[in-house]
Amino acid sequence: MPFLSDHHGCQGWKGEMAERIRAFDWSVTSLGSLRNWSHSLRSTVQLMLGSPVPMVMLWGPLGYMIYNDAYAVFAGGRHPYLLGCAVELGWPEVAEFNRGVMSTCLSGGTLSYRNKELVLLRNGEPENVWLDLYYSPVAGDNQAPAGVIAIVVETTAHVISEQRRQAAEDNLRQMARSLEQRVLEEVNARLAAEEQLRQSQKLEAIGGLTGGVAHDFNNLLQVIAGNLHLLARHEPDNGNVQRRTRAALTAVERGAKLSAQLLAFARRQPLSPALYDPRELDRGLADLLQRALGETIRLQVQLPAEPWCIHVDRHQLENAVLNLAINARDAMAGEGTIGISVENLLLDQTFCAGKDLSPGQYLRLTVADSGGGMSAEVLKQAFEPFFTTKTDGQGTGLGLSMVFGFVKQSGGHIEILSHPGQGTRVQMYFARSIAAPVSPAVGPVPRASAGQERILVVEDDSDVRSAAVEMLRHEGYQVCSAASGDAAMQLLAQGLAVDLIFTDVVMPGQIKSTDLATWARTQAPPVAVLFTSGHTRDMISRNHQLSPDTHLLSKPYSPEDLSAMVRSLLGG
Ligand SMILES: Nc1ncnc2c1ncn2[C@@H]1O[C@H](COP(=O)(O)OP(=O)(O)O)[C@@H](O)[C@H]1O
Ligand SMILES: [Mg+2]
Numbered sequence: 388m389p390f391l392s393d394h395h396g397c398q399g400w401k402g403e404m405a406e407r408i409r410a411f412d413w414s415v416t417s418l419g420s421l422r423n424w425s426h427s428l429r430s431t432v433q434l435m436l437g438s439p440v441p442m443v444m445l446w447g448p449l450g451y452m453i454y455n456d457a458y459a460v461f462a463g464g465r466h467p468y469l470l471g472c473a474v475e476l477g478w479p480e481v482a483e484f485n486r487g488v489m490s491t492c493l494s495g496g497t498l499s500y501r502n503k504e505l506v507l508l509r510n511g512e513p514e515n516v517w518l519d520l521y522y523s524p525v526a527g528d529n530q531a532p533a534g535v536i537a538i539v540v541e542t543t544a545h546v547i548s549e550q551r552r553q554a555a556e557d558n559l560r561q562m563a564r565s566l567e568q569r570v571l572e573e574v575n576a577r578l579a580a581e582e583q584l585r586q587s588q589k590l591e592a593i594g595g596l597t598g599g600v601a602h603d604f605n606n607l608l609q610v611i612a613g614n615l616h617l618l619a620r621h622e623p624d625n626g627n628v629q630r631r632t633r634a635a636l637t638a639v640e641r642g643a644k645l646s647a648q649l650l651a652f653a654r655r656q657p658l659s660p661a662l663y664d665p666r667e668l669d670r671g672l673a674d675l676l677q678r679a680l681g682e683t684i685r686l687q688v689q690l691p692a693e694p695w696c697i698h699v700d701r702h703q704l705e706n707a708v709l710n711l712a713i714n715a716r717d718a719m720a721g722e723g724t725i726g727i728s729v730e731n732l733l734l735d736q737t738f739c740a741g742k743d744l745s746p747g748q749y750l751r752l753t754v755a756d757s758g759g760g761m762s763a764e765v766l767k768q769a770f771e772p773f774f775t776t777k778t779d780g781q782g783t784g785l786g787l788s789m790v791f792g793f794v795k796q797s798g799g800h801i802e803i804l805s806h807p808g809q810g811t812r813v814q815m816y817f818a819r820s821i822a823a824p825v826s827p828a829v830g831p832v833p834r835a836s837a838g839q840e841r842i843l844v845v846e847d848d849s850d851v852r853s854a855a856v857e858m859l860r861h862e863g864y865q866v867c868s869a870a871s872g873d874a875a876m877q878l879l880a881q882g883l884a885v886d887l888i889f890t891d892v893v894m895p896g897q898i899k900s901t902d903l904a905t906w907a908r909t910q911a912p913p914v915a916v917l918f919t920s921g922h923t924r925d926m927i928s929r930n931h932q933l934s935p936d937t938h939l940l941s942k943p944y945s946p947e948d949l950s951a952m953v954r955s956l957l958g959g
Contacts, residue, residue, distance in 0.1 A: 390421055390429055391436075399436035402456045404470075408432065411471050417447030425528045435536065444525060446534035450474035450489050461541055463509035480513075481505055488522050492535040498522040502542050517546040580741040587743070590770055590791065597772055598653030601646040605921035606848060608646070608943035612639045613854025616946045620861065636945075643943050645785075651703075652772050652788040654796035657939050658700040662820055665694040665729045665750060672705050673727075679709060680716050680725070689728040695750050698820035703793045710786040711754035711813050717777065718758025718811060726755040734816070742800050748819035755812040761805040769803060790815075840886035840957055841865040845875040845903065846919075847894045851942075855889065855919075858946045859953070872898030879906065885914060887957055892920040892939075915956040919944070 391409055394401035414420040418428065432453055435442045441461045443454035452469050459466040465477065474489070475482040484505070491498055500520040506513050519540040527533025615632045622628040650656045669688045677686055708727065715725045730751045739746050761769060768774045770791040775784035794801040794815050805811040842864045846852035852868055859866045867883065869875035873896040875888070888907055890900045900918060907914035919940045940952050 390424065391433070397437050399438065399455060400433065402436070404454065404456045404459060405436055407467060407470055408436075408453060413471065416451040416471055417449065418451060418453075427526060427528070431525055431536065441539045441541070443537050443539060444534055445474050445485075445489060445537065446525075448489065448493065450485065450535065452477055458539060461539055464511060465509055478507070480508055488537075489535060492522050492524045493532050495524055495532055497524070502546055515543070517542045583741045586767070593771060594653040594792070597649045598655045601649040601653065601655075602921035604642065604646045604649075605942040606851065608639050608642050609921075610848070610850045610854065612636060612943045612945060613851065613858065615639070617854065617857055639943060647941075648783075648785045648789050649772060650792075651796075652785070652792040654792045656703070656792070656796070657941060658703060658793075658796060660698050660700050660797065662696050662822060663699050663701050663704060664696050665752070666690060667701070668708070668727060668729065668752075672708060675705075676709060676712050680712060681721065683722045684716050684719075685724040686712075687724055687726045689726065691729065691731055693731075694729050695731050695748060695819040696821070697750050697817040698822065699797050699799075699817060700793075703797075707790040707793050707815070708752070708754060710790050714786055714813075715754060715756035715758060715811065717781075718756050718760070720758070723757055726753070728753045728755070731819075732816070743795075744800050744816065744818075749816045750819060752815045752817070753812055755810065757810040760807045760809050760811055761803070762807050766803060766805055770801075839863070839865070841867070841884065842887045842889055842953065843875060843878065843883070843885040844868040845870075845872060845888060845890035845894070845900070847871055847891060851891075855949070858949055859889075861946070862950045862953070864953070871896040872900060872903055875903060876906070879903075887915045887917060887953060889917045889919065889953070892918050917952055917956055 389409075391400055391405050394405070399405065409421065411421075413424075418424065424432075431444065435444060435453070436455050438455060439457055441455065441457040443452055443458050445452055450473055452472050452474055454462070454469065462469055469477045474485045478485060488498060498520070499522070500518070502517045503520050504515060504517050507516050508514075509516075519538075519542055521538040522535055524532035525534040525536050615635050619629060619632040647656065669690060673686055673688050677684075680686070712725055712727070719725075730753075732749050732751050734744060734746055734749050736746050738744075765776060769787050771784070772788040773784040774788075775782035790813075791801055794817075797817060799815055799817040801813065801815050803811060803813050842859055844852060844855050844859065844866060846855060846868070847870055849870070852870065856866050856868050867878065867885075869878055872890070872894050875890070876898045879885070888903055890903055892900050894900060904916045904918075907916045915938075917938050917940060919942055921942050938952065938956060940948060944952075
């Protein structure tokens with residue numbers, strides 16, 4: 388019976404490949420003409436054709452190919468060319484691989500691969516395919532291996548979807564990691580902002596306390612100083628009295644300096660801000676600093692070509708830089724380089740968060756050293772008044788607190804970057820000012836009878852008042868006094884003519900010192916007003932910054948301070 392003439396109900400035995408195999412002229416191959424095929428060859432081919440799995444037989448040393456319908460699908464555009472083709476000609480792109488297969492299996496071996504990646508040109512284009520491959524020998528008539536049978540299961544779709552899944556998982560893991568990272572960063576930023584807030588609240592609280600103490604302290608010093616001066620004047624020829632009052636007044640001066648430093652920390656020192664060009668740092672201040680610091684310290688000043696101007700009290704700014712430079716020198720044991728640098732900076736919302744600054748243009752003034760740096764503990768307390776790590780007599784602990792108060796009172800921000808052994812950078816930020824420089828206010832018109840003018844002293848503390856009255860009388864002025872703003876206004880309303888009102892800033896009663904000043908300004912000619920205070924208050928100054936036409940004599944003052952101020956206001 389001719390081969391495959393009856394399919395006996397098997398799909399594969401009557402399919403396309405069965406048809407093609409019967410029609411093919413096998414006599415040109417090592418299988419020989421179909422009619423002469425051995426029983427075992429026929430039954431192997433029939434086994435293959437009956438299988439739903441893609442299978443191919445490679446016959447003889449050249450591997451002539453016979454395959455089933457499922458393999459024809461796998462072969463794509465290569466089918467039907469592959470039928471009866473030597474395998475190396477059929478799949479030239481994987482010729483070497485197939486050579487290995489043939490030699491292994493014709494020697495009786497088997498091979499199997501899972502997801503073997505190959506590049507095939509099934510439809511003219513190279514494509515990556517993944518295959519499960521199983522190779523085993525097929526016996527010839529002499530029962531020795533004469534061919535190879537291959538089961539070829541394509542897993543490309545599965546491998547690609549697996550790769551996609553893997554990539555998606557990696558992606559997800561990556562996203563989860565970066566999300567975790569971001570949450571961590573957010574939390575850390577929040578903690579840092581909270582810590583900053585705690586620090587600033589602490590300094591705020593200490594500031595309130597210190598400012599109050601310094602204010603009362605100044606009033607006491609004023610009484611002591613005033614009476615000491617008067618005592619000295621009453622006993623001009625008593626050497627003993629002169630010596631002792633001088634010693635006592637020196638102590639009063641030290642007390643006054645201390646209380647000025649405390650007021651600076653409490654952001655209540657009188658400031659006279661004006662337009663400041665940072666180039667002044669290089670022009671004037673550098674020389675002064677160099678002299679103060681000594682020859683073993685090198686100063687390096689760095690400025691941009693066009694530094695922005697700021698609005699600050701020049702004297703206090705330079706004092707701040709001096710304090711920072713002295714700290715830097717101490718940190719470097721007196722030897723090394725101190726860097727003073729100025730930068731124009733744009734601060735954004737993120738930077739300003741929790742710093743009491745609004746985004747915008749700022750000048751950053753940095754004082755940097757390569758000294759011993761600060762531990763986290765020291766850094767936490769560095770701005771507190773009286774905090775010092777220096778030995779007795781070496782440090783007062785008031786330097787940084789003063790600088791802190793000054794910067795804050797000037798509407799700026801200050802921060803310290805420091806690590807033990809890695810030096811310190813103190814950075815001060817001040818808002819850029821684009822205002823034109825203010826010309827100094829014009830003083831009152833000079834009067835003819837200098838030294839004979841009438842002065843009204845308004846002061847609620849009777850000791851302070853009587854000392855002031857006596858000092859001014861001693862200078863030759865006509866002096867009258869009032870214990871409150873109300874009493875003063877009553878005298879003025881009754882027609883008391885005065886040339887100057889010398890008034891305490893804060894007093895009990897309806898009429899405030901500012902009301903007296905307003906009255907004085909509206910007189911013709913205007914009456915001069917001199918304020919005195921233990922510290923400045925918002926009543927006469929905004930943020931403790933005096934306007935150019937406000938004159939303030941800080942307590943405690945000496946008779947010389949008082950008479951110089953009065954004389955300058957009266958134009959004498
Ligand atoms: N540049 C700096 N390098 C290292 N530590 C510093 C520096 N500046 C300040 N400190 C630390 O801060 C403390 C407080 O400084 P400060 O208020 O100026 O007081 P003082 O200099 O009188 O000790 C110092 O005692 C020191 O421990
Ligand atoms: Mg210091």
